[in-house]
Amino acid sequence: MKNWALLLAALVACIALPLVMGSFQYYSGILVYAVVLALLGLSVNLTVGYLGYISFGHAAFFGLGAYTAALLISNFGVNFWVALLIAPIPAALLGGIVGFVSLRVGGSYFAIATLTVGEILHLVAGAWMDVTKGPLGIVVPRPRLPFMEGLGLVFHQYYLMIALALLVLVVFTLYRILTGPVGRSWKVIRESAALGESMGIPTLRYRVYNVALSGAIAGLAGALLIPRSAVVVPEVFSSGISATGLLIAILGGKGTLVGPLLGGAVFAALPESLRFIDEFRMVIFGVILLIVVRARPSGLVSLIPSFGRKSKTLSAKASKATVEPHFEPAPPLQVRDLGKTFGGLRAVDGVNLEVRSGEVVGLIGPNGAGKTTCLSLISGFERPSRGEVMLGDRNLVGLPSSKLAQLGVVRTFQQTAVCAEMTVFENVLAAVPHKETMLSSVLRGPGYVRRAQAREAEAYAILAMVGIESAVNQIAGSLPYGDQKMLSVAVALATRPGLLMLDEPAAGLNHTEAGRLSKLLGRLRDSGLSVLLIDHNLKLMMSICDRIYVIERGSPLADGAPAEVRANPKVIEAYLGTSRKEETINAAG
Amino acid sequence: MLDLFLQQSMNGFAQGMSYALIALGLTMVFGVLHIINFAHGEVYMVGALGAVLAATYLGAPYFVVLGVGIVVGMALAWLIALAGIGKVLDRKDGSSTVLLTTFAISIILYEAVVTFFGPTPLRIEGIPGRSEFGQTVVTNQRLFVIAVGLFVLAGIEFVLRRSDIGRQIRALASSAFAAQVVGINVERIRVVTFVAAGALAGLTGALMVPITLFSPTIGHSIIINAFVVVVIGGMGSAAGAVVCGIALGLLEAYVAIFMPQQFASALIYALLLVTLLIRPKGLFGRARA
Numbered sequence: 065m066k067n068w069a070l071l072l073a074a075l076v077a078c079i080a081l082p083l084v085m086g087s088f089q090y091y092s093g094i095l096v097y098a099v100v101l102a103l104l105g106l107s108v109n110l111t112v113g114y115l116g117y118i119s120f121g122h123a124a125f126f127g128l129g130a131y132t133a134a135l136l137i138s139n140f141g142v143n144f145w146v147a148l149l150i151a152p153i154p155a156a157l158l159g160g161i162v163g164f165v166s167l168r169v170g171g172s173y174f175a176i177a178t179l180t181v182g183e184i185l186h187l188v189a190g191a192w193m194d195v196t197k198g199p200l201g202i203v204v205p206r207p208r209l210p211f212m213e214g215l216g217l218v219f220h221q222y223y224l225m226i227a228l229a230l231l232v233l234v235v236f237t238l239y240r241i242l243t244g245p246v247g248r249s250w251k252v253i254r255e256s257a258a259l260g261e262s263m264g265i266p267t268l269r270y271r272v273y274n275v276a277l278s279g280a281i282a283g284l285a286g287a288l289l290i291p292r293s294a295v296v297v298p299e300v301f302s303s304g305i306s307a308t309g310l311l312i313a314i315l316g317g318k319g320t321l322v323g324p325l326l327g328g329a330v331f332a333a334l335p336e337s338l339r340f341i342d343e344f345r346m347v348i349f350g351v352i353l354l355i356v357v358r359a360r361p362s363g364l365v366s367l368i369p370s371f372g373r374k375s376k377t378l379s380a381k382a383s384k385a386t387v388e389p390h391f392e393p394a395p396p397l398q399v400r401d402l403g404k405t406f407g408g409l410r411a412v413d414g415v416n417l418e419v420r421s422g423e424v425v426g427l428i429g430p431n432g433a434g435k436t437t438c439l440s441l442i443s444g445f446e447r448p449s450r451g452e453v454m455l456g457d458r459n460l461v462g463l464p465s466s467k468l469a470q471l472g473v474v475r476t477f478q479q480t481a482v483c484a485e486m487t488v489f490e491n492v493l494a495a496v497p498h499k500e501t502m503l504s505s506v507l508r509g510p511g512y513v514r515r516a517q518a519r520e521a522e523a524y525a526i527l528a529m530v531g532i533e534s535a536v537n538q539i540a541g542s543l544p545y546g547d548q549k550m551l552s553v554a555v556a557l558a559t560r561p562g563l564l565m566l567d568e569p570a571a572g573l574n575h576t577e578a579g580r581l582s583k584l585l586g587r588l589r590d591s592g593l594s595v596l597l598i599d600h601n602l603k604l605m606m607s608i609c610d611r612i613y614v615i616e617r618g619s620p621l622a623d624g625a626p627a628e629v630r631a632n633p634k635v636i637e638a639y640l641g642t643s644r645k646e647e648t649i650n651a652a653g
Numbered sequence: 654m655l656d657l658f659l660q661q662s663m664n665g666f667a668q669g670m671s672y673a674l675i676a677l678g679l680t681m682v683f684g685v686l687h688i689i690n691f692a693h694g695e696v697y698m699v700g701a702l703g704a705v706l707a708a709t710y711l712g713a714p715y716f717v718v719l720g721v722g723i724v725v726g727m728a729l730a731w732l733i734a735l736a737g738i739g740k741v742l743d744r745k746d747g748s749s750t751v752l753l754t755t756f757a758i759s760i761i762l763y764e765a766v767v768t769f770f771g772p773t774p775l776r777i778e779g780i781p782g783r784s785e786f787g788q789t790v791v792t793n794q795r796l797f798v799i800a801v802g803l804f805v806l807a808g809i810e811f812v813l814r815r816s817d818i819g820r821q822i823r824a825l826a827s828s829a830f831a832a833q834v835v836g837i838n839v840e841r842i843r844v845v846t847f848v849a850a851g852a853l854a855g856l857t858g859a860l861m862v863p864i865t866l867f868s869p870t871i872g873h874s875i876i877i878n879a880f881v882v883v884v885i886g887g888m889g890s891a892a893g894a895v896v897c898g899i900a901l902g903l904l905e906a907y908v909a910i911f912m913p914q915q916f917a918s919a920l921i922y923a924l925l926l927v928t929l930l931i932r933p934k935g936l937f938g939r940a941r942a
Contacts, residue, residue, distance in 0.1 A: 118752050120691075165926050169933040172689050172888075175752055176880045177929060183877050184919045191915035303873065307760060314753065343768050350760035357753045358741060 071236060078228040082221040092220045094332050096292055099227040102328030103234060103285035104305070105312030106321070110278040112310065113318030114242065115271060116254035117171045121178030122282050122309045124162075124185050125155040127300035129283025131189065134202040134296040144207030144290065145226075151287035152280035159279020163272040179303070186301035201297035204290050223291055230288065234281055235321055237506050241277075242321070244505030245519075248486075248494040250274055255483040258445065262477070263495040264469030264559050273502065282309070304346075311349055315356055317365025326364050387525045391593040393421040394472045394562025395456030397442070402451035404434075404441055411437045413618040415451075417596075419563060424585065424595040426609035426626075428602070430638065434618040435598045436478055439565050442596075443475040444468045455563070470497070472562030476555075476569065480548050484541030488532065488551055491540050492523040495558035523558055529587070530554040531580055546577040553584070563594040570601040582608060606630065614638075656788040661906040667795035667864065669902020670802035674857040675875055676882035676894035677809070678850030684826040684889035685846040688748050691755040692733055693854055694876025695762040698869060700726040700855030701862040702766060708777040715779055719859045726855015727848050733758055734847045742843075759872070766869045779863030798860045805856070806895060813891075822846055826889070881925045887938025897936065
């Protein structure tokens, strides 16, 4: 309700502000400029703040939007206001391409690629005289709207009106995407792409979406500036524009929607009010940026008390579990002759393993035996050098790990991975499978609302099952270690696994916590889930596993029922014999 | 045509040497610290500025001017390490934070130089005269750049292979953790590498300024070329940086025969994207994300 009131107020301001600006054309112009900068800042913030990838070249998208509009107007006689709506499309495509090309490799490459693309377009715009008229630029006549003027408004008034309305629209759209499943996935990716993949989020595709959307918004900003500048010159691609966008996003407060609005206003107003320092303006901004990044990474926004937290996090509305978690057991997993070499090292060598539907299978071995590598090979995080991994009659080798997670093969990590800044509830919710798109998150029709409620109920039920529902509204990073481990299991369960692979879930847990885990594993087995379990807590392993595989130095050593394995002299010699004392202490907690 | 080709080969080789030296510094820092120093190009620019000032106001001979370039580059790199890298690097998102701090520093340096020295190009004399090889005429300064460049590259290779500090740098590049375990002072080696890269950039600035003239924008344009070199060569690969740096200088010179300078540059920058698309680890890259 509060949000609707805010939206209404914003729309009223869109109309009222330009009306009172009637005789202040100068200030109205600054306001339009602030809107353009805010849009640019929002666009940069989308990749920098919500995805965690720094861009040095948003001018590429900004300029492409401006040139698209200008060329449509001057060559095809398209109306400016129509061109304004088309302008974001090529910018979005460019964003998608740059994102796809660079994000497979890593964040630093994204910074370099955006910088380079901006530079390429800058050069081309300056040199391709036939199309862009080179450094002289393309002159665009003032796009007057007779309809608006019939209402007694002058140009700068309705220009501001439309600009403000677009800003409200963009903020609204972003708000809905960011608070929906897509935005949540971005935040997970920002925390850890591997975690995202393990939850079944196709991270590359989501990152490309993000950059494309960001490109579209920057393109819109570039086109929107045209009536104010009256001419589009190659400098719209200059690194100064990219730098300004980045400064606005970071100084305003990355990872917030209000930050770029503040930043945009500051950057539009400051040069006007501080003319005497104009020469040193960018030096000062550079110094401020350095200080902010080093000392106050959350930016201007963090100075406002109610925005002290980096982003608003979702809290659970459901008060009790209304659904019972239900798992479809996966088809049997067959691992044959699995091998992985790193350089000359054979980390895994000829491992055979089977997890039948609904079985709890243990994988043990001394430290460095290759247990985690096995798990990474099965879950698609590493590519096997040889061997096959079959789920039913489907070969899993070569599939991306997010695809495996969607098929129900889900892993957890030895180093506990949760999104530290999100609430416990939001962590789990992020992992619940969904088919929402950005569009459905923006529209939020009745179907969306129903599905969202179902997802929330499911997330809550998982939390209740794992037994940390009392911490539902806490920030995940503030949880005690044991609860964070349980949360990471909850996150894995929320992906609706058929085969759950847990990598040392009991490591570091105290006696009570280990007991809780053991009980949970029992419940999971009863609910029909197949489990592959790695742990050093042998008491737990012996009591819960149907069968146990033992590997040593990458090779299989023994397998069988817990009692058989325990009695196997090879196992005792290689593993238990050397560390029985330690393990006993460990098991006793 | 052949004459033009030979002529462009010599010009391109000299230019490529500067790309190689700058890219080498960038890639060394990436290999050892796993960060991208965005201000590296500005170190080159300020090194060139130091050279110009030493020559113009102090009337220093060119060999002293080269020394000034090196010292300025080292001092600036040390300051950058102090302001932008120390303490920040080991944060959780250290490498992206360093990208931002060095970006901020590059803005500060560039804008400060524009403000104090203006945008007008400045020039100094290097090694006078020119040499003729048949129809090909090469300025002695270009020959000097090539000679010094080869000498420096050989020197770096020697230091990396044969000296203790070189072995420590290589150890750190392969694993910071293992290096620490065997008792290498990681902090010190990081600073040494960073300052050495600064010295390279400053020297290159002083070497190139008699050819290219000084303007505050040279740092920006060389960093982009260096990025292209480093990505094509493979991030962290020294051989890739040197080979691709020189190749890029040559390519740029040849392409400029057929089309205007801007298109030539745009085409070369586009190679970066093509490389990322078809061989993301670069030509000389090892498997590293």
